[in-house]
Amino acid sequence: MGILGRYITKEFLLYFISCLVSLVSIALTFVVLSELDSLDKPGGTEKFIAALLAAIPLLVELILPIAVLLGTILTYTTLSKSSETTAMQSAGVSITQLIKPVMLIGILICGGAYFNQSYLAPWWGAEQKLGFTSPKPPVTIWRFYQGKLYFFSELDRDQKIAGNLGVLSFDENHQIVSIEKVQHVSQQDPNWEQSGSSLLSFKGGGISFVHQPKQAIPDESMPVAFNPELPHPKYTNFWSLFQEIRVKSQGAVSYADDLFALLQKVAGLISIFTMILLALPFSLFSGRSANVRTGMVVAIVLGFVYWLVDQVFASMFEAGALSPWGAAFGANLLFLGLAFFLIRQKLN
Numbered sequence: 265m266g267i268l269g270r271y272i273t274k275e276f277l278l279y280f281i282s283c284l285v286s287l288v289s290i291a292l293t294f295v296v297l298s299e300l301d302s303l304d305k306p307g308g309t310e311k312f313i314a315a316l317l318a319a320i321p322l323l324v325e326l327i328l329p330i331a332v333l334l335g336t337i338l339t340y341t342t343l344s345k346s347s348e349t350t351a352m353q354s355a356g357v358s359i360t361q362l363i364k365p366v367m368l369i370g371i372l373i374c375g376g377a378y379f380n381q382s383y384l385a386p387w388w389g390a391e392q393k394l395g396f397t398s399p400k401p402p403v404t405i406w407r408f409y410q411g412k413l414y415f416f417s418e419l420d421r422d423q424k425i426a427g428n429l430g431v432l433s434f435d436e437n438h439q440i441v442s443i444e445k446v447q448h449v450s451q452q453d454p455n456w457e458q459s460g461s462s463l464l465s466f467k468g469g470g471i472s473f474v475h476q477p478k479q480a481i482p483d484e485s486m487p488v489a490f491n492p493e494l495p496h497p498k499y500t501n502f503w504s505l506f507q508e509i510r511v512k513s514q515g516a517v518s519y520a521d522d523l524f525a526l527l528q529k530v531a532g533l534i535s536i537f538t539m540i541l542l543a544l545p546f547s548l549f550s551g552r553s554a555n556v557r558t559g560m561v562v563a564i565v566l567g568f569v570y571w572l573v574d575q576v577f578a579s580m581f582e583a584g585a586l587s588p589w590g591a592a593f594g595a596n597l598l599f600l601g602l603a604f605f606l607i608r609q610k611l612n
Contacts, residue, residue: 268352272365275342280335280369287327288320295319314389321385325532328377330567333539336366337559340547345556349548362548366540374533381529382501390499407517409487416449416489424451424490429458441467451490456481488517497525505529520588524581527592535570538599542566545606570599 299315302308340362343349349362384390407414411434418427429446448459458481463474494500494508505526512519546559574595581591 268357268361269365272339272343272362273369276335276339276366276369279338280331280373283334283338284324284327284331287331288323291323291327292316292319295323317388318390321380321388321390324380325377325385326571328373328380329535329539329570330564332370332373332536333543333563333567334560336540336543337547337563338556339366340544341550341556341559344548344550359548363540363544367537370536370540373536377533377536378529381499381532385499386496405489407487407489410485414487414489419489421490425449426489441465451483451486454483456483456486488512494522497522498528500525502526502529524578524588524592527588528578531574531592531596534593534596538596538603539567539570541603541607542599545603545610549607549610566599570595573598 295316299312302311302315305311340349343352352362353359403419404415404417405419407416413432413434415430415432416426416428417430420426426449427447429449431442431444431446432440433442433444435441442463442465444461444463446458446461450457458479460478461476463476465472465474488511494504497505497508505522508522509519509526511517512522543559543563546562577586577591577594580586581588586594
C-alpha cells in the first residue's frame, strides 16, 4: 500500500472508529438507564454488568453497517471538499485505487464482525439480552429416514436413550409393511443398542409376529435423535453451523433455520462492502458539491432502512414466504442495486 493508500486508510479508520464508538456509547447509555433499577436488588451489580456486557456485541452488530457507511461518506466527502481527490486523480490515481484502501479495511472489519457475532456475543450472553428463550427439548420426536418412519418417546438427550421407539416401514407404494416396537434404545457410538423388539409384519399377504432379541444397530441405519440443537444458530461459528446442517440432513431433519442463520452471517459480512459502495455516490462521486451534514443524515437514514428491510425479509422467511437464500441476501441485493444505480447516475 502506497503513501496515498495509507493516508486514505488513516482517514477512514479515524472516522469509522469515532462513529462506531460514539453510536455504541449513545445506545449503551439507554441500556444503562434501563438497567439502573437492578442495582437496588440482591446481586444487582453483577446483573447490571452482565446486562451491559451482553448489550455491547448486539449494539456493535446493529451499528457496524451504519458506522461503515458514515466513515466512508465522511472520508471521501472530506477529501472531495478539499479537492484532494481531484489532485490525486490528476496525478494518475484511478477511482479503483481510491476505493481500494477502504475495501481492504472492510475485510478486517468483516473479521471483527464475525468474531463479535460468533464468539463475543455468546461469551457475554447476548442471546439472553435479545429476550430469546431456551425451551425444553421435546421428549417425543418423529423422524423419516431411509423409507421408515421413527417415533421416539421418553427421550433423554443427555444419556442418549429413549424409553420407547416405534418404527413403521413402507414399500414402494407407500403401504405399511411392518410395525416394530422397541422398549428401550440407546446410542453408544459408533452403534445403537436396543433391548429387544416386537415386529408385526404384513408381507406376503399374511400377518406374522416376531420377537427379536437385544442387538446392536449400525449408526448409519438410524436417524438423528439425540443431537443437541444449536439454541441460537446466528450466534455460533461457521464450523458448528456446517456440522449442524450436515447431521440434520443425514437424519432427514429440517435444517432450514440453520441454513438461514448461516446465510445471514454471510450476508452480514457482505453488508460491509454494500455500505462502502452505497456511500460513494454521496461522497467520492459528488466532488466539491458533497455536503458533510447531508452525508451524515443520508448514512443514518439508509442504515436504518437497510436494517428495517433486512428484518422484513427475515419475517417473510419465518412466515414461509421466502426461501433462506432470498431472505438472507434480499436486502444486500436491493441496496447493491441502489448503489450501482446511483454511481452510474453520478458518472453519466
